[in-house]
Amino acid sequence: MNTAATTADRPAVRIRGLEKAFGDLSVLKGVDLDVPSGTIYALLGSNGAGKTTAIRILATLLRADAGTVEVQGQDAATAAARVREAISLTGQFAAVDEVLTGRENLILVGRLRHVAEPGAVADGLLARFSLTDAGGRRVATYSGGMRRRLDIAMSLIGEPPVVLLDEPTTGLDPQARIEVWDAVRELARGGTTILLTTQYLDEAEQLADRIAILHEGRIIAEGTLDDLKRRFPPARVEYVEKQPTLEEIFLAIVGGKDTP
Template sequence: MTTTHSPAVHVRGLRYDYGSFEALRGVDIDVHSGELFVLLGTNGAGKTTTLDVLEGRCQPGGGSVRVLGMDPWRQRRDVTARVGIVLQESALPQELTPLEFLRLWNRLTDAASTHIPSDDNLACVGLAHRRDVRIGRLSGGERRRLDLATALATDPELLVLDEPTSGLDPETRTDTWDLLRDFLRRGTSILLTTHYLEEAATLADRLAILHRGRVAVSGPLDEVLAARRLPTLADVFHEVSTTTPEEVSR
């Protein structure tokens, strides 16, 4: 895996409109190389839109966006080859087995020389014993682990994970945290979204909270708590979620 010393994600002044609705109103985000950055958002904050732009699925309406030094909209194919993505919802082929699907995925994606062997990949996410079971017969949590295996298949430089532990039982969620820490030790950068504030507090090197299309809070958790004079991330999140648009824009 090739590493880079520049920010894995560098966003400045990102704007995006849905007609007359301003979904993003000048978002600034940096994901440093080799760190786990957690992006949180209140309802309708613009979190999903931000991820869509970073993944090259939406063209920004303004500002600058770089993922591994590239423009994800104009260089989406190059970005995709170096970034592993777990979407909030995926559509896995129900009639294939996990092993068949990962082997097919490896043939369809670029940079074949960097692929993690499919059996090893399934073992990483705790699915080795289900490798020959049709995907349609997997539980929701098992399918979520297969989503993660797909993102890891090309040994990516950056992981963009949209609620990757949603639907997992507590033990499997903890195992996933350990797996992500392993990739961090190898130099992988991770941008993760979650609804679990405990997960964010446990994993984040740094975090940001989006509210009403802007970054309301950003930084290491201890600095965020000190600046807000609050004891927990849940308290910070509650305070942010009750602010007005005028307060966010200050």
């Protein structure tokens, strides 16, 4: 067996038959998902669809009731410590210390993760996310977009191969969202695998290499944006063909409104 080829072909994240309930409320009902290495993969769904629950199981913060979750070939249930070494999780709200400067936040995380030369690592990340000029300022003075960019930069310390972004632009204004999108693209250019959850359809449309739609605890559609568009016939006007937006595709698939 060619081990190198097998490792290269293996998805960064592999989920099979994932189930989770809270009391009588069944949140995940048999989710299957493969996230190819080096891609931006969007898990799209409305509030309550189960996106954050899936992310928390992936991050070993919750135990699944049934099914398997693997990250970089490691089982989240039986090898949780190795999974935690392979991932970084950025939640819905920036986990930064407002009293410290941006650079101090990065250095602190670098020391906690025992990286060599945390100051140099911090400076490199500030430059990578266009925060060098703000690096010496207290985070309390940062805009929402700057805080999220810093938060994402912090998630890269230790160079985890897989980054989980759980609704990273929640509550941000349009300009701040664009700043975060640029940061996510920068991650992808560096070869990081990104699993992004979002309820913003334009976010998935702008960023994702592949998209899965999670609805009422199940994956009901998956593929590239072009794959999903082929499932949704374009509306036609007399001389103009209108390509459907991802919003129209999503609502048609989950039954939110009639197709045009």
